[in-house]
Amino acid sequence: MSDQIMTIHLKIWKQNDPGSSGKLVDYTMDDVNPDMSFLEMLDWLNERLMNEGKEPIEFDHDCREGICGSCNLVLNGMAHGPEPGTAVCQLHMRKYKDGDTIVVEPWRAKAFPIIKDLVVDRYAFDRIMAAGGYVSVNTGAPADANALPVNKYDADLAFDYAACIGCGACVAACPNSSASLFTGAKVSQLAHLPQGTPERKRRVVKMVDKMAEEGFGDCSNYAECEAVCPAEISITAIAEMRREYAKALSEIV
Amino acid sequence: MTATKNGILDSKVPEGDLKDKWDNHKKNLRLVNPANKRKFTVLVVGTGLAGASAAASLAELGYNVKVFCIQDSARRAHSIAAQGGINAAKNYPNDGDSIWRLFHDTIKGGDYRSREANVYRLAQVSNNIIDQCVAQGVPFAREYGGLLDNRSFGGAQVSRTFYARGQTGQQLLLGAYSALMRQVHTGKVEMLARREMLDLVKIDGKARGIVVRNLTTGEIERYAGDAVLLCTGGYGNVYYLSTNAKNSNASAIWRCYKRGAQFANPSFTQIHPTCIPVSGKYQSKLTLMSESLRNDGRVWVSKTKNDKRHPTEIPEEERDYFLERRYPSFGNLVPRDVASRNAKYVCDEGRGVGKTGLAVYLDFRDAINNYGADTIKGKYGNLFAMYEKITGENPYEVPMRIFPAVHFTMGGLWVDYNLSSTIPGLYVLGEANFADHGGNRLGASALMQGLADGYYVIPNTLGDYLAENLHAEKIDTNHIAFDEVEKEATDRIHKLLNVKGRKTVLDFHRELGDIMWDNVGMSRNKKDLQKAITAISELREEYWKDVNIPGESATYNKYLEYALRIADYMELGELMARDALDREESCGGHFREEFQTEDGEAVRDDENFSNVTSWEFQGDDKEPLKNVEPIEFEFVTPTQRSYK
Numbered sequence: 001m002s003d004q005i006m007t008i009h010l011k012i013w014k015q016n017d018p019g020s021s022g023k024l025v026d027y028t029m030d031d032v033n034p035d036m037s038f039l040e041m042l043d044w045l046n047e048r049l050m051n052e053g054k055e056p057i058e059f060d061h062d063c064r065e066g067i068c069g070s071c072n073l074v075l076n077g078m079a080h081g082p083e084p085g086t087a088v089c090q091l092h093m094r095k096y097k098d099g100d101t102i103v104v105e106p107w108r109a110k111a112f113p114i115i116k117d118l119v120v121d122r123y124a125f126d127r128i129m130a131a132g133g134y135v136s137v138n139t140g141a142p143a144d145a146n147a148l149p150v151n152k153y154d155a156d157l158a159f160d161y162a163a164c165i166g167c168g169a170c171v172a173a174c175p176n177s178s179a180s181l182f183t184g185a186k187v188s189q190l191a192h193l194p195q196g197t198p199e200r201k202r203r204v205v206k207m208v209d210k211m212a213e214e215g216f217g218d219c220s221n222y223a224e225c226e227a228v229c230p231a232e233i234s235i236t237a238i239a240e241m242r243r244e245y246a247k248a249l250s251e252i253v
Numbered sequence: 254m255t256a257t258k259n260g261i262l263d264s265k266v267p268e269g270d271l272k273d274k275w276d277n278h279k280k281n282l283r284l285v286n287p288a289n290k291r292k293f294t295v296l297v298v299g300t301g302l303a304g305a306s307a308a309a310s311l312a313e314l315g316y317n318v319k320v321f322c323i324q325d326s327a328r329r330a331h332s333i334a335a336q337g338g339i340n341a342a343k344n345y346p347n348d349g350d351s352i353w354r355l356f357h358d359t360i361k362g363g364d365y366r367s368r369e370a371n372v373y374r375l376a377q378v379s380n381n382i383i384d385q386c387v388a389q390g391v392p393f394a395r396e397y398g399g400l401l402d403n404r405s406f407g408g409a410q411v412s413r414t415f416y417a418r419g420q421t422g423q424q425l426l427l428g429a430y431s432a433l434m435r436q437v438h439t440g441k442v443e444m445l446a447r448r449e450m451l452d453l454v455k456i457d458g459k460a461r462g463i464v465v466r467n468l469t470t471g472e473i474e475r476y477a478g479d480a481v482l483l484c485t486g487g488y489g490n491v492y493y494l495s496t497n498a499k500n501s502n503a504s505a506i507w508r509c510y511k512r513g514a515q516f517a518n519p520s521f522t523q524i525h526p527t528c529i530p531v532s533g534k535y536q537s538k539l540t541l542m543s544e545s546l547r548n549d550g551r552v553w554v555s556k557t558k559n560d561k562r563h564p565t566e567i568p569e570e571e572r573d574y575f576l577e578r579r580y581p582s583f584g585n586l587v588p589r590d591v592a593s594r595n596a597k598y599v600c601d602e603g604r605g606v607g608k609t610g611l612a613v614y615l616d617f618r619d620a621i622n623n624y625g626a627d628t629i630k631g632k633y634g635n636l637f638a639m640y641e642k643i644t645g646e647n648p649y650e651v652p653m654r655i656f657p658a659v660h661f662t663m664g665g666l667w668v669d670y671n672l673s674s675t676i677p678g679l680y681v682l683g684e685a686n687f688a689d690h691g692g693n694r695l696g697a698s699a700l701m702q703g704l705a706d707g708y709y710v711i712p713n714t715l716g717d718y719l720a721e722n723l724h725a726e727k728i729d730t731n732h733i734a735f736d737e738v739e740k741e742a743t744d745r746i747h748k749l750l751n752v753k754g755r756k757t758v759l760d761f762h763r764e765l766g767d768i769m770w771d772n773v774g775m776s777r778n779k780k781d782l783q784k785a786i787t788a789i790s791e792l793r794e795e796y797w798k799d800v801n802i803p804g805e806s807a808t809y810n811k812y813l814e815y816a817l818r819i820a821d822y823m824e825l826g827e828l829m830a831r832d833a834l835d836r837e838e839s840c841g842g843h844f845r846e847e848f849q850t851e852d853g854e855a856v857r858d859d860e861n862f863s864n865v866t867s868w869e870f871q872g873d874d875k876e877p878l879k880n881v882e883p884i885e886f887e888f889v890t891p892t893q894r895s896y897k
Binding site: 017033035039040041043047049050056058060063066067068083085086092094115116119121122123125126129130131134135136138139141143144146150151155158162163165166189190 | 399430537538541712
């Protein structure tokens with residue numbers, strides 16, 4: 001813990017609504033405590049702006065503990081900022097130095113239109129999930145949970161993929177704005193579980209096709225997505241998804 | 254259909270032996286045939302475990318469902334943040350668990366302030382929940398043999414908690430969310446994200462619609478339906494700092510309270526013992542460290558006051574493992590309220606640790622020595638990493654610092670056994686209702702309750718109400734009742750925006766939080782509670798004269814959303830204080846200083862307070878009317894809770 005107060009220069013994207021053009025606006029914060037989170041610094045800035053009669057900066061956030069996937073800031077060109085495996089809500093200012101300048105932008109992708117300032121529309125992810133990201137079982141009385149053993153290796157791997165928080169950083173970081181890591185994570189989770197087997201082929205085709213239809217690009221193996229993913233999803237998810245897709249296409253008539 | 258009979262609330266608990274009540278009840282509930290289900294529209298507000306599971310299950314049955322959430326996606330509801338696990342009475346570990354024992358632990362953990370029938374039903378369906386989630390592909394932790402793993406949690410002496418690393422809530426919610434998205438795909442569910450419920454529309458005394466604000470455009474929208482399900486979570490954010498998500502709020506339930514739904518046990522708040530302590534004024538929320546950590550971590554402070562030594566320099570004999578000392582049989586696994594209060598005591602004595610003195614140590618040294626750092630990392634790796642991210646300290650080397658924080662609200666809208674509020678057609682599920690946890694919730698029981706309500710209770714009980722209303726007049730949103738409610742909602746928004754005062758919403762929220770934490774927090778007394786009632790009322794008056802809200806109504810405007818929620822908290826906080834003042838006993842999370850033993854344990858008063866206090870709104874300038882529902886014990890004998 002440090003008591004050293006810092007000055008931080010911010011260049012923040014301001015945009016009134018989806019239709020208008022936006023720009024970077026300069027702000028200087030001269031009372032940044034290193035123990036503040038990045039979002040707490042924005043709260044602090046907004047308090048100051050409102051006290052000065054100015055408009056605050058709109059940004060998305062909710063749980064502030066890295067799990068809901070709401071926050072979506074690109075800091076100096078990096079989705080979720082410089083700390084690996086960390087959503088921007090858990091980034092603390094002790095990672096920066098006194099006098100640093102930080103450019104703050106929203107996710108930028110055709111499939112994620114800007115609503116206001118740093119807030120974007122990510123409904124496309126829900127639509128990919130609706131296309132097939134589930135096991136089709138109704139609520140009822142399925143077999144006993146231990147009736148079907150799952151080997152620990154697959155169960156753990158399925159969890160690794162299931163840890164995706166749906167934030168969209170993978171899309172923001174990808175030069176092609178591909179949602180392959182997001183989609184691949186769900187496809188791979190269910191491909192590793194016996195519960196996912198009956199719909200395995202249908203699922204991957206529907207989700208991948210939906211992803212393209214929503215305006216996300218294809219994957220060219222830049223691996224930028226893996227580098228920024230706060231849940232540290234491996235790009236093997238994408239390799240698995242492609243294999244599943246190719247197999248499914250060759251087998252589905 | 255009235256909720257009160259002779260002034261006493263009717264819980265509609267079915268007759269019969271405890272074990273048979275739910276089955277018998279299901280046999281007696283009316284059904285809606287498949288062709289008629291298509292004629293009904295159900296409005297579900299909130300998409301956490303309760304909302305998502307209810308909406309998906311009702312749509313699977315054939316009802317038309319409209320679902321509303323304040324986030325940009327249903328998957329972001331705050332259930333996602335639950336870490337530790339979900340209880341079920343599977344008895345897979347063969348350690349003596351049973352439905353009866355889960356029921357009994359939950360009743361006892363709740364300090365005998367919940368209904369036997371509700372809690373027994375909860376324990377009964379707990380096993381179905383695990384089966385259902387596994388069938389959905391929820392990746393629970395497993396053993397090498399491929400079967401599910403369990404761990405132990407506070408308030409129980411068996412291992413009945415199923416978990417998915419430290420992200421159980423996330424995995425369960427994604428299971429329910431997936432089921433919901435499947436129904437969106439079939440067209441049975443219409444998903445309306447970034448919508449916040451502003452008010453309830455009642456026609457002929459029944460819930461028939463809601464008015465919402467579209468948070469993207471600021472437009473006010475109307476939705477009509479045959480029933481409304483509130484699944485909007487708890488109200489811990491009334492304390493400003495809590496482990497709740499920033500957008501979690503009480504507005505939906507509070508607006509319904511003001512429309513006639515009674516609010517039960519509002520003061521029952523859970524203060525969770527293991528949170529990361531506050532670091533400064535800028536702090537915007539508190540982060541919970543899962544209670545599962547208490548399985549291996551040992552809680553201690555120095556035996557001497559103001560001990561400024563580094564924790565690793567304090568020798569063993571100078572450490573006070575105060576939970577192990579006071580509660581030898583449960584040790585570090587005492588229920589949350591007991592652990593929290595004891596942490597407060599040692600800090601009040603001046604033995605708190607860290608810069609602020611408002612923290613105790615949670616130490617893994619012994620566990621690491623016994624089992625190795627790798628084992629501990631395997632169990633808690635993500636929690637340790639999160640702790641380090643937030644504090645900058647490495648918990649493998651330095652003991653964690655923890656302090657209690659507001660985490661869950663056991664109080665909520667009053668519901669009967671069918672989850673119906675006192676307004677016909679308005680149902681309340683999950684944390685938003687008051688039902689199952691009594692005075693204190695045990696760990697890993699919130700997820701169980703949310704999913705029990707959504708997957709297994711409401712699909713049965715809602716049908717009974719709808720069957721009764723099969724021939725009710727269909728309402729559309731042009732009905733005059735919608736005009737009136739919408740006008741009230743827009744007037745309120747404009748009134749707030751036009752105050753144009755000097756203080757921000759955050760200033761007010763922080764002040765409210767301070768009043769609540771200091772006077773209606775872990776330890777309460779008559780004088781402080783009376784002081785709080787006056788202080789909140791004054792602050793509320795000031796709010797409507799001096800709050801500064803930027804921007805306009807007809808745009809995306811987060812601070813306007815926030816301002817509307819705080820306006821409601823300013824009223825709810827007062828009701829909480831009133832309820833705490835009224836309940837002259839200590840039970841569960843509600844600790845009244847006047848009612849304690851010589852060594853500081855809670856003293857319950859079963860003679861006068863074995864009941865639910867349910868408050869009925871009488872008007873803005875009037876005191877609410879107090880109703881009671883007696884809590885009677887037919888099958889268990891209330892004892893003074895002892896974890897010694």
